[in-house]
Amino acid sequence: MRKTRLALVSLLAVVVAGLVADPVAAQASASAELINGLNGKLLYIAVPITILVEVILLYTVVKFRNNDDPSPTQENRRLEITWTIATAIILLFVGVASYGVLANENVATGPEIESTQGEPVVVHAEAYQWGWEMSYPESGNFSTGTEIVVPKDRPVQIQVTSRDVIHGFHVPKLALKTDAMPGQVNTIKTVPYEEGTYQGYCTEYCGVAHSQMYFTVEVVSQDEYQQWLDEQQSSE
Numbered sequence: 001m002r003k004t005r006l007a008l009v010s011l012l013a014v015v016v017a018g019l020v021a022d023p024v025a026a027q028a029s030a031s032a033e034l035i036n037g038l039n040g041k042l043l044y045i046a047v048p049i050t051i052l053v054e055v056i057l058l059y060t061v062v063k064f065r066n067n068d069d070p071s072p073t074q075e076n077r078r079l080e081i082t083w084t085i086a087t088a089i090i091l092l093f094v095g096v097a098s099y100g101v102l103a104n105e106n107v108a109t110g111p112e113i114e115s116t117q118g119e120p121v122v123v124h125a126e127a128y129q130w131g132w133e134m135s136y137p138e139s140g141n142f143s144t145g146t147e148i149v150v151p152k153d154r155p156v157q158i159q160v161t162s163r164d165v166i167h168g169f170h171v172p173k174l175a176l177k178t179d180a181m182p183g184q185v186n187t188i189k190t191v192p193y194e195e196g197t198y199q200g201y202c203t204e205y206c207g208v209a210h211s212q213m214y215f216t217v218e219v220v221s222q223d224e225y226q227q228w229l230d231e232q233q234s235s236e
Contacts, residue, residue: 026193026194027193027194028173028174028175028192028193028194028196028198028219029174029175029176029190029191029192029193029194030190030191030193031107031174031175031176031188031190032173032174032175032190033193034101034104034107034175035101035107035175036175037101038097038098038101041097042094042097045090045093045094049090105189107175119155120154120155120156120157120189121136121139121150121151121154121155121156121157121225122136122137122138122139122157122159123135123136123148123150123156123157123158123159124136124137124158124159124161125148125158125159125160125161125169125180125215126161126162126163126180127160127161127162127163127167127169127180127202127206127213128162128163128164128167129164129165129206129207129209130202130206130207130208130209130210130212130213131146131212131213132145132146132213132215133145134146134147134148134215136229136232139229139232139233140229140232140233142232142233142235144232146214146215146216147215147216147218148200148215148216148217148218149217149218149220149225149228150192150217150218150219150220150225151192151219151220151221151222151224151225151226152192152193152194152195152219152220152221152222153191153192153193153222154191154192154222155189155190155191156189156190156191156192157187157188157189158176158187158188158189159185159186159187160178160179160180160185160186160187160188161180161181161182161183161184161185161186162180162181162182163182164182165182165206165207166179166180166181166182166204166206167179167180167202167204167206167213168180168202168203168204169188169200169202169203170200170201170202170203171198171199171200171217172199173198173199174190174192174198174217175190176188176190176200176217177203179204180202180204192219194219195219195220195221196218196219197216197217197218197219198216198217198218198219199214199216200214200215200216200217201213201214201215
């Protein structure tokens with residue numbers, strides 16, 4: 001019983017550490033920071049549970065490997081209560097941590113998302129067989145083909161739809177992903193943190209040229225973005 005209590009205390013300590021731990025590595029966007037942070041916290045739970053189960057399994061196999069006449073297991077109420085409470089605590093932690101991320105405006109996906117971080121850059125991403133048409137409806141209503149340009153450290157709102165069949169909008173390093181549905185607009189939002197060019201592609205098989213549906217998201221400084229925006233507007 002002492003070993004059981006020690007294992008429970010160790011597990012609870014890991015849970016508490018996961019609650020207060022912050023991701024160390026710099027993230028490319030607010031969405032990536034939230035999702036990778038959640039993955040890290042869940043890892044604090046999954047690793048010790050996996051190790052504990054495997055240790056118990058190996059111990060049981062070695063100890064009883066020569067037991068040809070096993071006896072029925074006796075009831076142990078303390079042990080059952082212990083693992084029931086431990087499981088409830090773990091599930092509560094996973095639920096609270098997951099809800100805090102999934103309900104965040106930088107992760108949630110829906111028909112309309114209100115920004116609480118200032119005026120966002122709005123990009124309309126329309127998928128079709130087999131390509132993308134990116135446009136800026138609130139900045140001059142110009143199109144940029146398969147290229148999205150957004151400023152660093154400013155809210156970005158991407159309205160994703162399709163003109164024919166179901167497609168998928170995905171930028172892995174920015175942790176952006178949603179379905180592109182015909183007749184429906186799904187909005188995803190984030191704040192880019194790191195300048196650079198990020199690869200995006202379609203994640204829903206949509207025909208023979210599905211593998212060619214690439215696009216790019218270029219994150220630049222605010223000054224570069226304003227200069228690029230002026231050039232696009234003047235060319236219209």
